[in-house]
Amino acid sequence: MAEPLIFDLSKDGRRGYTLPELDVPEVDPADHIPARFLRKELNMPSLSEVEVVRHFTRLSRLNHSLDVGFYPLGSCTMKYNPKVNEDMARLPGFAHIHPLQPEDTVQGALKMLSKLESYLCEITGMDSMTLQPAAGAQGELTGLLIMQAYHRKNNNHKTKIIIPDSGHGTNPASCSMVGYEVVNVKSDPRGGVDMEDLKSKLTPDVAGLMITNPNTLGLFDENIGELANLIHSVDGLVYYDGANLNAIMGWTRPGDMGFDIVHLNLHKTFSTPHGGGGPGAGPVGVKSHLEAYLPNPRIQFDGKKYKVTTKCRESVGPVLASLGNFLVLVRAFAYITVNGREGLKDISTHAVLNANYMMQRLKKTYKLPYDRFCKHEFVLSGKTLGEFGVKTLDVAKRLLDFGFHAPTVYFPLIVEEAMMIEPTETESKGTLDCFMEALEMIAAEAKENAEILKQAPVKTPVRRLDEATAARKPDINYYRKPE
Amino acid sequence: MANYIPNTPDEVQEMLKAIGVKTVDDLFAEIPPELKLQSELNIPAGVSEVEMARELKALARENTTVDEAVCFLGGGAYDHIVPAVIDHILLRGDFFTAYTPYQPEVSQGTLQAIYEYQSLISSLTGMDQSNASMYEGASATAEAINMATAQTRRKRVLVMQTVNPEYRRVINSLCQTMGTEIVSVPFEDGTIDPGKVGELINKETAAIVIQYPNFFGTIEDIERISAMAHENGALAIVIANPIALGLLEAPGNLGADIVTGEGQPLGIPLSFGGPYLGFLAANKPLLRRMPGRIVGRTVDIDGKTGFVLTLQAREQHIRREKASSNICSNQALMALNATIYMSLMGKDGIKEVAGQSFQKAHYLKRELAEIKGLSFPFTGSFFNELVIKFPNARKILGKMAKQGIFAGIPLDNYFSGLKDHVLVAVTEKRSKGEIDRYVDMLGGLING
Amino acid sequence: MKYTKEHEWANLEGDTATVGITDYAANQLGDVVFVEMPGVGDSVGKGDTIGTIESVKTVSDLYSPLTGEIVAVNEEIESNPGLVNEDPHGKGWLIKIKLSDPKEMDDLLSEADYKAICE
Structure with missing residues (x-):
């Protein structure tokens, strides 16, 4: 079930926080500020503390994050964030x-x-x-x-x-x-x-x-x-x-x-x-x-x-x-x-090792436009799946069903149907192997039943969203509905 | 040393073998030898987590916090109460270790929170729409100016001298390079005389930029000055303190076309200046001039409500050199911080924070009025910040800091003519006891 | 009907040309979400940038294929930009230009020449 908007959880009179009581003698703001500059109406939700905590906690659970799993976004260096x-x-x-x-x-x-x-x-x-x-x-x-x-x-x-x-x-x-x-x-x-x-x-x-x-x-x-x-x-x-x-x-x-x-x-x-x-x-x-x-x-x-x-x-x-x-x-x-001086060098060494390890294996399944040792990331092309009517976007969406985040897609612009993969040094060989297996399975699915990819994702909190309507009739403010 | 690299030496060997090389050096072979670093980096060796924490705690202890001293500093950042709930939610890895919501199907938490943020900011400022946030107030103001010059195709911008001087410096560095001519409108009695604006505004003017309340805490007549802008085909950009808007009329109801400013007062810790939150809201005709990200509500292929980044074609990664701004991130986590704050405080809470700040600042003024030798150089209405004047101000501020009160900001830092003028801010967090102590200590030092 | 290499079409009736983008262009852009139009009464020169066409994923400039004065813009596009995708050569027209020199039409591409460009 979708999480309601905070506004729809509101009930007038509820308070989520109590301030210390005002301990100075009060004056009437109207005696100090011209009336036209005093606020007449303020639209804001009213909730209790527990409702606020639950709302945002439930929202958080709709996100993929590094603490949950692999995030191979090329050029974004999604490495572990030490606690x-x-x-x-x-x-x-x-x-x-x-x-x-x-x-x-x-x-x-x-x-x-x-x-x-x-x-x-x-x-x-x-x-x-x-x-x-x-x-x-x-x-x-x-x-x-x-x-x-x-x-x-x-x-x-x-x-x-x-x-x-x-x-x-x-x-x-x-x-x-x-x-x-x-x-x-x-x-x-x-x-x-x-x-x-x-x-x-x-x-x-x-x-x-x-x-x-x-x-x-x-x-x-x-x-x-x-x-x-x-x-x-x-x-x-x-x-x-x-x-x-x-x-x-x-x-x-x-x-x-x-x-x-x-x-x-x-x-x-x-x-x-x-x-x-x-x-x-x-x-x-x-x-x-x-x-x-x-x-x-x-x-x-x-x-x-x-x-x-x-x-x-x-x-x-x-x-x-x-x-x-x-x-x-x-x-x-x-x-x-x-990390210190040796640690920093190790970081780059392992980032490059992980990327090359993946590139060597994945180039057997996906097209590798520039076949030479890479550094921390590499770019594959999903173009070869075009014959099955599948685009890189479909591969990206299907990866979400496997619990992985997608790579950066359609960038750089000089590679058609680009998939840019950056594993970073904080991922283990085991994680990389699982991810590559998923990419290989997806390539096989593309051949056997491309419809699975085009329908993906199916296991995520929502499925593919209607971006055209979102941009044509922008609904970007709860308080002012689009015409 | 701590180690965030999981691969074992055996695994490294397996991986090298799979790649078909002997050592990791082979993977760096194409770096020309003359460019390879010949020695180790000249920084300390790594240490364990606990040793690192010891070093940072020692550095942190060298600072005096606003928990130890009593803070009457403002000037764009305010010591408001921050409810405990906020940080507990911000520390959820699902929020802070997520990336930009490029795959909306697995980013609904971030996206919906931003939609709520946009709605709350729009409501607070009285505008049609808000973007998903910017870096902080000063650079957001510069972006607002770029919006106005693009929309009006004019180059002249009137910036009131009562706008935060730090903001004016940032505007100068970020806007003039776009060919924008910045004209400064001088103040009198700590406020802008609309007549002065009338003298300087003309049909080449793209926008006026005014702060509400202004840098000195005074409430400017943004209604009249916005109207003057409109008479000349210019836009009115209002830099607002979001907490003040719990008490003060929304700029959107007083004629503003763009409302921007610093979101730090909305529950963000002082943090020595950052990360903070720039907010930017505007009316409908400016929708496609908005810089940065915007989240919209839509439906998925099953008809279920969901949220996406929308109007993305304006943005740098698509428009490249034709983009209206180069910004490619927002301050998502700080926007979330402000959203939780506004949700928790709610309508009544925001009003009360604003009301108490107002009451306590006015109490301070009444008490200070008793001190001989102290004066109030400016006469306008104010919210929670005011300017006071007394002899030897810098020396006395220094003494008060040593005795545990950050008593104000010396204004001759920014205005050579304002020697011995001090900017003082009071929030709902200050108690009557703290204010009384302030008055006693200051009175004693002035007349002691 | 004449064409430009910027993937626009122009159709002359009397001294006024109706202009839109081609089916090929509409396909390439994908879902059109917004068109920024010139103002009625604007003088435009051949090749001038007179607006933008925004789709979900990209923005492209709208060029005036001819010299003259804008006498009409398709106001329906504002509320229903999808018309550009649904019927680019019909209901999805964008502007009408009253030509200063109707002979300029002769400089535009024929259907056959335009098709060659698209292939």
């Missing part, structure tokens, strides 16, 4: 401090942030880091603002950003937010950047290149050094989209590959929970020649005390009203501390 990190983020010394408290009273918080900056610099091979951006997309925007500020300062006339056709959709969206035009560069038959195509597009007005390495096909681009040199030759900057950092920690670093700007997704590589879509954190690291442009405020240590400064004049300015998603940063700090 102790939740405890750390709830220490009163972190959770119960106001962002505008005197600096003397938040020295521990600033010290933690400063240490985290230096760890992330070391892991990426960058010189300075800002922890402010709230998510990867905001990190990208921040990185591009830095790029723009650099070119403005140097009187460079730059209008374009080069992005591989395998890039994340966010990259071009971020570029247009700062007014850069996007130039797509093709992939070569090995899945890397087509160097000839790149050279043909490398004009003096190129501000930079945005790329992830390994790329969204899960493949490491060996030409990265030369790529960086080419971009630098027109005074462009090279931007690393850190979505795929989980593949290379301790093995190689963006800073050593020639990147000038890096953004990280702490909710991917550094295990902070995705929370059903957020909050995340998207720190941005730069080489020393770009440090002056990092967002204000910055954290500095004067030998005695940590200070928050906003002095830097070249700064692109703040992108958030605070120092960042602080409690997300606490979790990432805890994760790095526990």
